[in-house]
Amino acid sequence: MRNVSDIIENYLKRILEAEGQGHVEIKRxxxxxxxxxxxxxxxxxxxxxxxxxxxxxxxxxxxxGGYIRIVRVQPHSQFDLIQAMIEQTTDQLTQTRAEDFIYRLIDEAVMTKREAKMVLAAINRTTLNVPLPLRDELRARILRAILMTIKYEKEGD
Known part of the structure; x- marks a missing residue:
């Protein structure tokens, strides 16, 4: 069974898509x-x-009269998206932030769910079983290498 956060997330994504304008304003x-x-x-x-x-x-x-506006940022191309992710990948990357990048790659059809599961397994804190900050540094290097590989593959498309 899904939890309330998943249900709220899906609801907000549905109304964001239904609006068709790339953004939605809600009252919390x-x-x-x-x-x-x-x-x-x-x-x-x-x-x-x-x-x-x-x-x-x-x-x-x-x-x-307050509101929360959620705006979906659309990349010009998958190549541009990957380049932006490479630029946003700092020398240290938390597991949560790295997972968010991977989920975005799935959403933008850059990566399949199967590929994403493999990457998530590789960057998981239990796989990278070394102390912080080394773990976050390794995760950043691994993700950057994966993104560079995808980028050069997309460059040929």
């Missing part, structure tokens, strides 16, 4: 009422599932 309290949860649950979903690494920009306006 209205979404919380709809799913009978606390507003902080909506914040959690937005902060963890709608990140820059996953291809979203989030803007918010506080106050009585």
């Amino acid at each position: 309290s209205e979404i919380a009422d709809k799913f009978k949860c606390v507003p902080s649950q909506i914040n959690y979903v937005i902060n963890t599932r709608f990140t820059e690494e996953r291809g979203y920009m989030v803007e918010s306006k506080r106050g009585g």
Whole structure:
């Protein structure tokens, strides 16, 4: 059974697609009422599932007429997406941030789910069983190497 965060995420993605404009404005309290949860649950979903690494920009306006705007960032091409990810891959990369990059590659059809599972296994903290910060450095190097390989493959397309 899916948890409430998954359900809220899928709902927000569906209305984002239905709008067809690449963005949607929501009121946190209205979404919380709809799913009978606390507003902080909506914040959690937005902060963890709608990140820059996953291809979203989030803007918010506080106050009585406040809203949260979720914008889907569309790359010009898969090559541009991969190049941007390479540039965003710092010398150290947390598992969560790396996973977000991989989920984006699936969403943009750059990588199959099977390929993604293999990459996720390679960069998992249990696979990279060394102390921090070395683990995050290794993860960054591995992901950067994978992205460079994909980039050069896409360059030939």
